[in-house]
Amino acid sequence: MPSKGGDPGLELTRYAEGPAGEAWALAMRLFFTSGKPRFVAVGQELDLSPPQGHALRLLHAPRPMGELARMMHCDNSNITGIIDRLEERGLVRRLVAEHDRRVKLIALTEEGERIRERLSRAIAQPPEALEALSPSDQRTLRDILRRAVGE
Amino acid sequence: MPSKGGDPGLELTRYAEGPAGEAWALAMRLFFTSGKPRFVAVGQELDLSPPQGHALRLLHAPRPMGELARMMHCDNSNITGIIDRLEERGLVRRLVAEHDRRVKLIALTEEGERIRERLSRAIAQPPEALEALSPSDQRTLRDILRRAVGE
């Protein structure tokens, strides 16, 4: 199994044999540009912890807390605290669901919408390294990834 | 700014204009396959928290604790606890540096080497979606990413 020198902060030294393995290692380097995942760095600028940012992104529309828990792969009890803090900050509200009074729907406030918008926009911004590719390379990259993801 | 339906668990709905933006959104979907980052899922299988796994990956060779702290973007005091727990588990040892007795070098034990090896190998494994691409697409993808990263 081959190795790479350099170690740009993350010691992604090892990669699997073959072009897919090398491509994967290179993709990880793009993800951890500046040493930490982009979505973490972007969240910090907005004073959002990773779980808070994650929850906010999922709240494109109001959702029950249990649905948030499933999508975030954590226990219901964690969501209580995460939503507590977002609520104290005025970014979300708890609404009792009409069809089942046990369920609480979490909805963004106007301020929450604004923060979510900024977060989504920042995360969607591709890294410099991709922007710097030729338009032809960018299109080819997009097309291959579409095929990979199956679209 | 265009949007995408589907929401495979992460609500990566938004993407930036242009092929680079679309490629970036697709790349994120590969990263969060199964909803959580691969390196998190892989760590869980080995009973390693993300910081523990991160530290282990950085310990290809013995390192001072302060260097670990810088590379992990956290305070020295955090490293104490993270290393404490890895040490209790027998994965690392603290060695006093000869040139400066204030410095402690963290070195992997044999068991630590084994766990690190399994962790690195699993993380390096590209997702199914990349493996399923044609060899030609795989090579093209690798070549474009090499250019992006600048090699």
Add this chain to the structure above:
DNA sequence: TATTGTTATACTCTATAACTATA
């Protein structure tokens, strides 16, 4: 009875500040 969300508990990660032992 079963389910949704909460609370209680315990552990880990995080930052800050104060401390120690070296230098």
Add this chain to the structure above:
DNA sequence: TATAGTTATAGAGTATAACAATA
């Protein structure tokens, strides 16, 4: 006096288990 690592403290995320309200 400066630096490397530790300890103390406080806040946040995590899982488990017990609980209240509702179904």
